[in-house]
Amino acid sequence: MSLAIVDSCVNCWACYDVCPSDAIYQSSPHFLIDTKKCTECEGDYAHPQCASICPIEQAILDASGMPVNPYGSLTGIPPELLEDAMQEIQSR
Amino acid sequence: MELTVLDQNNDAAAAAAGGCSTGSCGTTDDQMSHLPDSIREKVENHPCYSEEAHHYFARMHVAVAPACNIQCHYCNRKYDCSNESRPGVVSELLTPDQAVMKTKAVAANIPQMTVLGIAGPGDPLANPERTFETFRRLSEEAPDIKLCVSTNGLALPESVDELAKHNIDHVTITINTVDPDIGAQIYPWIYWNNRRIRGRRGAEILIEQQQKGLQMLVDRGILVKVNSVMIPxxxxxxxxxxxxxxxxxxxxxxxxxxxxxxxxxxxxxxLMGQRGPEPEELQDLQDECAGDMNMMRHCRQCRADAVGLLGEDRGEEFTIDKIEQMNIDYDAAMQTRKVVHEGIMEELHEKQEKKRRLAAVSVSANDATPQANTRPALMAVATSGGGLINQHFGHATEFLIYEASPAGVRFISHRKVDQYCIGNDSCGEKESALAGSIRALKGCEAVLCSKIGYEPWSLLEEAGIVPNGEHAMEPIEEAVLAVYQEMAAEGKLEEPQPEAAVSQTASA
Structure with missing residues (x-):
């Protein structure tokens, strides 16, 4: 049971500070999660902390390999509404 | 017509006057002169607060704070870039230890450096251990350096006690709104109490924390500056x-x-195509806000690891590799720095005196020419500092914009010409640097510089901007006033501003 950081990670350090299990470590080309230490925050928090602060969509995967923050989840704009949102923003 | 000179303001008068309204700010180009004496003394050697001081005093930022607890739509968390110059961007992150070493190295090599700021690339207060370790050590080891910090405000209330312990000169809070519905369009989420909170609710918490933090700092007597990003x-x-x-x-x-x-x-x-404001839109807003508030007009929006005078970056001279080779005796450096700072303050005070005398001259000169109802005019100035018109048009990487009116001459803003383009529709890669400069001068009726080439001369004239090299090496305000008086004498101010120089948004 462990989350994973994948290569869209931008090395912003945010997850490193909030992990209750000290499971996240600096590596190259990006931060990684020690699968032996990661508990998915079970017992500590309602939601995995790294995925709750990560600013990049698709950068953290859950144990089944699915992105915890899929496309559109952090901008708040679902992909199918992107065109409309863009038009609205460009009319400002 | 009398010039309003606000230099002598005391607290009560400043409060009663409610700042200065458009066109009545006198001849000063210096936002500090609007401040009460008690605050002015605290910030007069701070390069970020004075168009004057920034030519003499330097600042630096150390990038010890990468993590952030909110997302702003104008920020890209991939901050690692050496070719861009804007807030939130850095080349190398530092540990607190490296940051202290770098600060001392810069302070010893650039004795004019008075201010150390922590401004990211994330939120300094979302990295409390790294930020406060840096501040604690610098307060002890380099007590002659002023410290400042900028924050989005989310973690501010819990940080106030710790901030009050160090040599913190002032805190900058970025407050873009006090309305959660507007906030939801700027901040898609915040990280709060171990959860990601999205949309309006997230913005609401952020706004509450910012306002609470602002109040707590003011109650402790810590100076607070507010930054806002104007999003059309x-x-x-x-x-x-x-x-x-x-x-x-x-x-x-x-x-x-x-x-x-x-x-x-x-x-x-x-990526979504949100435009930035045109220079005139920014200026109009700053003018409107100025009725209520002391406005800052010369922020250069520098990188989160900038080193040197405002508008320049000497960071390359102080990379970790290089500072590790330096052997800094900070006690000796402090003595040198003290002498240098005293010398600069003396020079600055002399200049302020001279300006006051000039202001008096301008009042009498002013009586002679423009009518009280002549319209104001914007002029651009090329200067490399010292309050003089002393830069070649072609060498200017930015212009200072002044407004002349019957009320006097006032500094409005600076406009960059080559670091990033200021428009968003007609300026693409094909645009030459010269065309970029001329675009940056939109809305101005004259440009004052020490010299100017033939090609820009004719292009400027075509654009309705009168090039003027007749006031080389003269003090800026005096020259701008002289040109304004010439314009009045030629009857130009009785006509509306020439069509080519009028922008889409300027109402003048």
């Missing part, structure tokens, strides 16, 4: 209310900055 169609009109509220709460300065949203920066706004 989102918070532009609303920022007037923000300005009024933060002033009421006790912020001493408001810095309204233009949104930077080039698509290549990869921010949400950049």
């Amino acid at each position: 169609g989102v918070n532009d009109q609303h920022l007037k209310e923000v300005s009024r509220i933060v002033k009421e709460k006790g912020a001493f300065l408001h810095n309204v900055m233009p949104l930077i949203s080039e698509p290549e920066h990869g921010t949400f706004y950049g």
Whole structure:
């Protein structure tokens, strides 16, 4: 049971500070999660902390390999509404 | 027509006057002169607060704070870039230990450096251990350096006690709104109490924390400056209310900055095509806010690891590799720095005296020419510092914009010409540097410089901007006033501003 950081990670350090299990470590080309230490925050928090602060969509995967923050989840704009949102923003 | 000279303001008078309204700011180009004496003494050697001081005193930022607890739509968290110059961007992150070493190395090598700031690339207060370790050590080991910090405010209330312990000169809070519905368009989420909170609710918490933090700092007597990013169609009109509220709460300065949203920066706004404000829109808003608040007009929106005088970056001279080779005796450096700082202050005070004398001269000169009702005119100035017109048009990387009117001459803003383009529609890669310079001068009726080539001369004239090299090496305000008086004498001010020089948004 462990989350994973994948290569869209931008090395912003945010997850490193909030992990209750000290499971996240600096590596190259990006931060990684020690699968032996990661508990998915079970017992500590309602939601995995790294995925709750990560600013990049698709950068953290859950144990089944699915992105915890899929496309559109952090901008708040679902992909199918992107065109409309863009038009609205460009009319400002 | 009398010039309003606000230099002698005391607290009560400043409060009663409620700042200065458009066109009545006198001849000063120096926002500090609007401040009460008690605050002015605290900030007079701070390069970020004075168009004058920034030519003499330097600042630096150390990038010890990468993590952030919110997302702003104008920020790309991939901050690692050496070729861009804008807030939130850095080349190398530092540990607190490296930051202290770098600060001392810079302070010893650039004795004019008075201020050390922590401004990211994330939120300094979302990295409390790294930020406060740096501040604690610098307070002890380099007590002659002023410390400042900027924050989005989310973690501010819990940080106030710790901030009060160090040599913190002032805190900058970025407040883009006080309305959660507007906030939801700027901040898609915050990280709060171990959860990600989205949309309006997230913005609401952020706003509450910012306002609470502002109040707590003011109560402790720590100076607070407020930064706001002007986002057309989102918070532009609303920022007037923000300005009024933060002033009421006790912020001493408001810095309204233009949104930077080039698509290549990869921010949400950049990718979605949100435009930044035109220079005239920014200026109009700053003028409107100025009725309530001391406004900052010369912010250069520098990188989170900038080193040197405002507008320059000597960071390359102080990379970790290089500072590890330096052997710094900080006690000796402090003695040198003291002498240098005293020398600069003496020079600055002499200049202020001279300016006061000039202001008196201008009043009598002013009586002679423009009618009280002549319209104001904008002029651009090329200067490399010292308050003089002393730069070749072609060498200018930025212009200072002044407004001349019957009320006097006042500094409005600076406009960069080559670091990033200031428009978003007609300026592409094909645009030459010269065309970029001329675009940057939109709305100005004259440009004063020490010299100017033939090609720009004719292009400027075509654009309705009169090139003027007749006032080389003269003090800026005096020269701008002289040109304004010439314009009045030639009857130009009785006509509306020439069509080519009028921008789409300027109402003058």
